Amino acid sequence: MTAADRVYQIIKQRILNGWYTAGSYVREAAIGEELDYSRTPIREALRRLVSDGWVEAIPHHGARVVGWTQQDVEEVFELRVLLEPQVVRRAAKRIHESQLGRLNDLANQMEALCQRSDEEAVDQIALLNNQFHAELVAAAESPRLQRLLETIVQVPVSRRSFHHYTREELLSSMQHHREIIRALILQEGEWAAAIMRAHILAARTAQMRQNKHGNCSNAARSAVR
Amino acid sequence: MTAADRVYQIIKQRILNGWYTAGSYVREAAIGEELDYSRTPIREALRRLVSDGWVEAIPHHGARVVGWTQQDVEEVFELRVLLEPQVVRRAAKRIHESQLGRLNDLANQMEALCQRSDEEAVDQIALLNNQFHAELVAAAESPRLQRLLETIVQVPVSRRSFHHYTREELLSSMQHHREIIRALILQEGEWAAAIMRAHILAARTAQMRQNKHGNCSNAARSAVR
């Protein structure tokens, strides 16, 4: 792993954590001195963050952390509603036994955690949920589709995911997972796609309700699948 | 415009032209010496090309130009069939008079060129067609959707577009343009989306027929909208 890779992940994590707030500039020299790297790997990391859409480059003036508006969140969900069903549509034709097994394990673990309802359990569920979606994307076997979703969704591995859900919504979400698995076993791509569409629209509703009340900029990024 | 920008465009153009063939390595020192730049802007250009999906970075070994398989082309069309209808679905709610006017102009010019059927006319049509789609994407007012399509479609400004079409297909394609405009005027997003879907599927058919016969690697990139 190169220095640029490390710097990339550090800066990205800091943006997610709110260390760098939206609109602030990330100075090459400053962070370079702090992390004890030269400006070269910092520059490369920033350029990658620019092409990932985390920061925007102002020519000759630096890299500014982008802010998220309600409209941005809407846009992301609009695209996910298209792309994530396509993931399972493809996966239905291609998925292997072993992958179905892992999906089942993940669903079991998530449901077990649903009994509890403390903060930590919710964080755990969010983590497992991300793995669930990652497994589906892998089963879809489309590098481009994977790339598009990765650049769009930008889920932090960290917190906040699933916290907007009511208990009812949470249980419903678990049902979706089960039903998607059943559809995939039967290789019913359209069925799986329909459920996934509902799954995303439900997430969208929960997210929107939250954003209407509270702050937007950071909550936006914790958009949950 | 910075040096890195220039180098980026030059390398990209060379990949499109076939100057750099698939699988070959683009050496930083070599091209730097040739274009009389230092390795720094070359590196930056290459990194951008990597994140655009034109080349792949092999750690400590360089940037290799990616090749296109039939499967890659399939993947691209599969995504365009999802995303391009979404473009007009959004555009129907947002498009302005002036944009509709420009779309109409473009359609007129393309149809005029359809009378002729020499090579140059076909090239011209391809160019205008790209402008047509760009105008639609602009009207959709979704930066993310725009970015996704730009990274996926990768149409070279150059040649080969529309050359796979039979005369019948070409005329049909012109009809699609007209019908999309009509639907947009009436703000009928779903109608416009349906035509666009057919438009892309038709392009896919023409492209696939071509790839079955001839070479793939470069023809693939000339995928026409």
Add this chain to the structure above:
DNA sequence: TCGAGCCTAGTTGCATACAACTTTTTAAAA
């Protein structure tokens, strides 16, 4: 007091030298 032009501070953009890593070649030993 207001405005225009200039200047200075600060930042990014680029060039170059060196370090690290990977691959290939070559030579020696089995």
Add this chain to the structure above:
DNA sequence: TTTTAAAAAGTTGTATGCAACTAGGCTCGA
């Protein structure tokens, strides 16, 4: 002859110094 290890060549990765550019403040003039 084959295998293995070492070294040598070539490439990318990083550090650093200088150049170019931008923004904000300051001075000078109206």
